[in-house]
Amino acid sequence: MAKRAVAPAPLTCPVPSIASDRVQLGHGSGGKMSAALLRERFLPHLGNPVLARLGDAAVVTIAGCEIAISTDTFVVSPLEFPGGNIGSLAVHGTLNDVAMMGARPLYLTAGFVLEEGLPFDLLDRVVRAMAASASAAGVPLVTGDTKVVERGKADGLFVNTTGVGLLDDAFRPGPDRARAGDAVLVSGPIGRHGMAIMAAREGIAFESQIESDSAALVPLVERLRLSLGREVHCLRDPTRGGMASALNEIAAASRVGMQLEEAALPVPADVGAACEMLGLDPLYVANEGVLVAFVPEALAPAALASLRSHPLGESAVQVGRVVADHPNLVVLRTAIGGTRIVDLLPGDQLPRIC
Amino acid sequence: MKYLSEYRDAGVARGLIARVRARATRPWVLMEVCGGQTHTIVKQGLLELLDGAVEMIHGPGCPVCVTPLEQIDKALRLAADPRVIFTSFGDMLRVPGSECDLLQVRARGGEVRVVYSPLDALELAVRHPDRQVVFFAVGFETTAPANAMAVWRARELGVGNFSILVSHVTVPPAMTALLSASDNRVQGFLAAGHVCTVMGWTEYEPIAARYRVPIVVTGFEPVDILEGIWMAVCQLEEGRHEVENQYVRSVRREGTVPARDLVSKVFQLVDRKWRGIGEIPQSGLGLREEFADFDAEYRFGLTAIQVEESPECRAGDVLRGQLKPFQCPAFGERCTPDHPLGAPMVSSEGACAAYHNYGRFRQARPAEV
Numbered sequence: 248m249a250k251r252a253v254a255p256a257p258l259t260c261p262v263p264s265i266a267s268d269r270v271q272l273g274h275g276s277g278g279k280m281s282a283a284l285l286r287e288r289f290l291p292h293l294g295n296p297v298l299a300r301l302g303d304a305a306v307v308t309i310a311g312c313e314i315a316i317s318t319d320t321f322v323v324s325p326l327e328f329p330g331g332n333i334g335s336l337a338v339h340g341t342l343n344d345v346a347m348m349g350a351r352p353l354y355l356t357a358g359f360v361l362e363e364g365l366p367f368d369l370l371d372r373v374v375r376a377m378a379a380s381a382s383a384a385g386v387p388l389v390t391g392d393t394k395v396v397e398r399g400k401a402d403g404l405f406v407n408t409t410g411v412g413l414l415d416d417a418f419r420p421g422p423d424r425a426r427a428g429d430a431v432l433v434s435g436p437i438g439r440h441g442m443a444i445m446a447a448r449e450g451i452a453f454e455s456q457i458e459s460d461s462a463a464l465v466p467l468v469e470r471l472r473l474s475l476g477r478e479v480h481c482l483r484d485p486t487r488g489g490m491a492s493a494l495n496e497i498a499a500a501s502r503v504g505m506q507l508e509e510a511a512l513p514v515p516a517d518v519g520a521a522c523e524m525l526g527l528d529p530l531y532v533a534n535e536g537v538l539v540a541f542v543p544e545a546l547a548p549a550a551l552a553s554l555r556s557h558p559l560g561e562s563a564v565q566v567g568r569v570v571a572d573h574p575n576l577v578v579l580r581t582a583i584g585g586t587r588i589v590d591l592l593p594g595d596q597l598p599r600i601c
Numbered sequence: 602m603k604y605l606s607e608y609r610d611a612g613v614a615r616g617l618i619a620r621v622r623a624r625a626t627r628p629w630v631l632m633e634v635c636g637g638q639t640h641t642i643v644k645q646g647l648l649e650l651l652d653g654a655v656e657m658i659h660g661p662g663c664p665v666c667v668t669p670l671e672q673i674d675k676a677l678r679l680a681a682d683p684r685v686i687f688t689s690f691g692d693m694l695r696v697p698g699s700e701c702d703l704l705q706v707r708a709r710g711g712e713v714r715v716v717y718s719p720l721d722a723l724e725l726a727v728r729h730p731d732r733q734v735v736f737f738a739v740g741f742e743t744t745a746p747a748n749a750m751a752v753w754r755a756r757e758l759g760v761g762n763f764s765i766l767v768s769h770v771t772v773p774p775a776m777t778a779l780l781s782a783s784d785n786r787v788q789g790f791l792a793a794g795h796v797c798t799v800m801g802w803t804e805y806e807p808i809a810a811r812y813r814v815p816i817v818v819t820g821f822e823p824v825d826i827l828e829g830i831w832m833a834v835c836q837l838e839e840g841r842h843e844v845e846n847q848y849v850r851s852v853r854r855e856g857t858v859p860a861r862d863l864v865s866k867v868f869q870l871v872d873r874k875w876r877g878i879g880e881i882p883q884s885g886l887g888l889r890e891e892f893a894d895f896d897a898e899y900r901f902g903l904t905a906i907q908v909e910e911s912p913e914c915r916a917g918d919v920l921r922g923q924l925k926p927f928q929c930p931a932f933g934e935r936c937t938p939d940h941p942l943g944a945p946m947v948s949s950e951g952a953c954a955a956y957h958n959y960g961r962f963r964q965a966r967p968a969e970v
Contacts, residue, residue, distance in 0.1 A: 267701070271708040510611075525717075526691070582611040583618075583823055585646020 277488030330459030350412030636663030801856030877916025
């Protein structure tokens with residue numbers, strides 16, 4: 248291979264994470280700071296072989312059955328946004344984490360931290376949305392807990408959900424199973440949830456009709472299970488940190504490189520325009536109803552066909568491939584033919600000045 | 602998106618690259634002045650496509666990179682003050698000062714807010730009369746008019762709790778400083794389209810004439826940049842050294858006169874330190890005497906704070922194209938993207954960070970076959 252004189256560089260500013268003695272917002276971003284928080288503050292004390300795998304959900308064996316368990320806490324502001332609210336999000340998010348392990352979600356639990364003064368009509372809308380989302384997925388919410396804190400001690404409402412699901416021996420997607428020669432597929436348009444929240448959030452004056460993509464991905468996963476089974480190497484829902492973070496994590500876990508095609512990325516025009524105005528990159532914006540699937544390239548047409556057979560996946564496309572070159576690096580080929588590294592962000596994506 | 606998609610057309614861009622490669626009889630060394638242009642060059646991977654025909658040196662035009670440590674430390678001091686709501690463009694929040702950054706100050710209880718315009722900060726001051734609202738006024742001539750407008754409006758409205766921490770820099774003195782160095786390698790410039798939208802290009806005419814360098818006022822989309830490069834290469838091949846305007850849809854020779862007038866009413870030229878380069882005489886904008894009430898440095902008694910940059914950093918040599926980043930003794934050892942000593946390592950748009958990642962990319966590749 249010819250030696251390249253000029254190599255791709257990442258686009259984002261890798262500005263320093265100076266050692267800090269307390270928690271910063273960036274620790275919740277899903278980027279390098281979140282990984283460091285987990286590695287330095289939690290794993291040394293709580294580590295065990297199951298936790299050490301750090302998947303979207305834990306896999307444990309109970310009475311001979313393999314079970315996937317996942318828990319997630321939701322702290323979104325505003326509580327209601329175009330396309331959903333914190334309740335539907337809390338159900339979808341956890342169902343999706345269980346589903347990405349290849350498990351069929353069976354039960355949900357929920358915990359609520361309510362702030363004194365929260366209007367009942369808002370709470371009712373949130374709970375109704377949870378019920379509708381859970382029943383649409385056919386997964387009952389079987390136990391829960393409520394706590395109330397003084398005004399000012401919580402941002403209206405925090406929700407935690409836990410999901411359990413049953414694993415299938417013949418369907419084992421995992422973050423470490425991506426292989427050179429796999430196609431990288433994405434089930435739908437990216438960046439919608441994050442930009443819907445941004446647009447709805449007070450303080451950013453941006454007129455927009457962008458709706459969150461929040462949805463349970465269970466039916467898409469079920470279609471992939473039936474059509475490809477074990478040949479589905481890896482599934483991931485790129486939530487916080489967006490596509491870029493999800494793909495970097497998989498590249499690292501599987502010790503492979505990836506090459507994306509910029510022209511193939513399904514960035515909706517309104518999301519692209521909003522990102523442009525706000526100085527953000529849609530590859531790092533959160534999704535809540537999109538999955539990324541890794542399958543052998545020869546099976547990509549079959550996988551795409553099965554994804555497209557459901558409304559959630561009707562615009563599924565291949566966006567890139569897994570390569571043996573440059574392990575741990577995700578590289579994007581631009582429409583013009585140049586390349587750049589799509590790196591993990593240090594913390595939250597910050598709007599650029601120019 | 603009219604005026605956008607046509608400037609991102611991959612076919613047009615590839616055509617321009619082919620023309621530049623065919624026209625260049627030798628490798629030319631150009632500098633793009635503005636960080637926004639560097640952003641596009643990196644985002645589109647243009648460097649490798651031009652390799653051999655044009656070498657791009659990334660100029661000092663990233664306001665995040667060149668804001669001196671001293672001003673960052675003043676910002677940190679203000680943000681930690683319980684009386685203050687400190688407001689800033691987003692990407693300044695992570696720039697390291699001597700000991701921490703604005704995000705860490707926020708974690709310790711300082712009130713730091715991201716705004717998209719200084720006028721939003723002014724509005725915040727009106728809404729919170731019991732607090733002091735400070736806006737971090739960084740950037741080149743591009744952001745100066747809005748900052749001038751915020752101060753002007755604050756005076757008109759009699760808003761006594763609004764002030765700005767000024768760290769404005771201007772482009773022409775930096776270009777002159779680079780060109781007058783005896784070891785300068787830059788043979789032509791892409792001038793910053795948005796700076797020139799405000800200021801026009803008359804200031805660049807004497808620079809092009811005196812140093813015999815082509816200067817092409819250039820936009821920010823890939824086709825803009827490649828057309829700017831094409832125009833500069835044509836001048837170099839033909840032995841011309843003129844100011845030309847690629848960004849005709851935005852820039853006129855005299856600039857935007859009302860904006861320039863407002864800037865000169867509110868600001869005056871002052872000496873200014875540049876991170877990694879040092880002080881350049883008359884290279885910055887500071888508030889005029891009559892607006893001193895709106896200068897956060899006076900209001901909060903910060904004028905005496907002086908901070909030295911790391912003497913290890915040889916950013917000036919790198920920015921002049923004299924020193925390749927990997928030739929710097931601190932490169933990759935004491936100076937990394939996670940712990941930068943100077944401007945070019947702070948942003949990936951900076952040359953040192955770009956080279957740092959190049960090394961990472963090469964290391965990650967299997968042995969060449």
